[in-house]
Amino acid sequence: MHSKYETVIGLETHAQLLTESKMFCSCSTKFGSKPNTNICPVCTGQPGVLPVINKKAIELAIKTAIALNCRIEKMSVFARKHYFYPDLPKDFQVSQYELPLATGGFVEIEVEGKKQKIGITRIHLEEDAGKLVHKGAARIMGAGESLVDYNRTGVPLMEIVTEPDIRSPLEAKVFMETLQHLLQFIGVCDAKMEEGSLRCDANLSLRPAGETKLGTKTEVKNMNSFRAVLKALEAEEKRHAEVLNEGGKILQETRFFDDINETTIGMRSKEFAHDYRYFPEPDLVPVEPDHQWIETIKNTLGELPEAKSERFFNEYSLAAGINKILISDKLKADFFERTVKHFNKPEMIANWIIGDIAAYLNENKKSINEISLTPEKLSEILKLIDNGTITGKIAKNILLEVLGTGKTVQDIIKEQGLTQISDEGELVKIVGDVIKNNPKQVDEFKSGKDTVIMFLVGQVMKASKGRAKPDKAQELLRKALG
């Protein structure tokens, strides 16, 4: 953008961890439940309760820390962060402050063909707050009263903070996409920005090109999609440049992204300067993961996307484009590999998975492990194409039938008579009909235009509803016309 300035961005992201129960109590984390049905004395902050740390949440965060090349701290401590807000029933949020779970990692991103590392400052665990519904207004401003649902209170969140290594809104967007993919891939978070299971706030500042000192930053909030990250930061970057060009000063403040007008709006809060009065949460003792525990978690991590992509390229010689789509969903990549074990035609399998199967999954909002198609069934169908028993078109119908009904491939073929015609008499009859119905093309063929045979083969295929074997049809046509 404005070559006069360099943009500096750091991101604070929050990812909801895939646990069954909350961070410090046994309430459900289920999204979309009736208001205030997943609450208990612990998460609503009743006096005298005792919170206990969810082991799975720690493990998922450690798993992430390993994947993000972080150092797992020998000791991490939960702390109380105090502030007053109606979505926070305890009047403090349990978070980690001085001693986070992990520090010092990086994520590699690729922007416009250029790879670069974005530093990760820290990863820590905390609890989510409740959800506010503002009465009589879409936003908090202008709302007369608000309603509070504490179902989300206490849901485990992992905060991932980057170094100010990001140099453009586009890089910020790519970072978020890369992080989403990684979190989904390692199975720690479903990472849907629109649903709020992955969120991000950004700190943005501009400085004259070549300057090493950071300029005054603003914090941008309310970015609920990758597009919003890009648009919000572009708008904020432009605003900073305009203020600075006019000789003005940037006010350090929090700004909200207005996604309708694609601008950021400063939000005056009656809250005075933050004074969170952090102190160690006395009810939760330190977390000190030992080497063995970390190793066990490391072993559940499996292959990371980049390594998998490289291996797929080497082992299966898949084109880069196909490879990328396949790897973008770990479940599909696993399904692919399991199918290859039954039938060694990687490219054919990959194309079916990212083509017709992916289309069905999108349409039905399902993942590949939630459908009645198995690697065994897919390989069975594809083998039938490969050995000429069925055509690609019939294979697709069988596939949809398997997906829709869960029947076996053999049953569908038997029921619908879908195998290729093995009875020569039947085929001879169809060939006869085709010759009778296409006198013009038959004349052309007889006068020496050999390529017309393909048209006639096509007619046989059509008349047999794809059940004729193309080379057999051609053989019989030539015999009849010769």
Added chain:
Amino acid sequence: MKIDVEHIARLARLGLSDEEKKLYGEQLSRILEYAETLNKLPTENIAPTTHAIPMKNVLREDRMVPFPDIEAIMINAPQEESNMFLVPRIME
């Protein structure tokens, strides 16, 4: 030891009378002065502790158990609407 009682009261959302400010100011100062005693001890070679008990990794398995008496929690809502806590205007 001087304490900004008004600031602390505001952080805790407490409205104090002048008398109370004076009383709590003195009491808080005495508490802090008492805690100052610790600074007289040589602690250079002692690792900082965050907890008074020598325990670590007290964890629970990730199992969901619904709380059976949610009504007892909802009863604390000064006002309730659509099974949610109704709160007054948040932003001015």
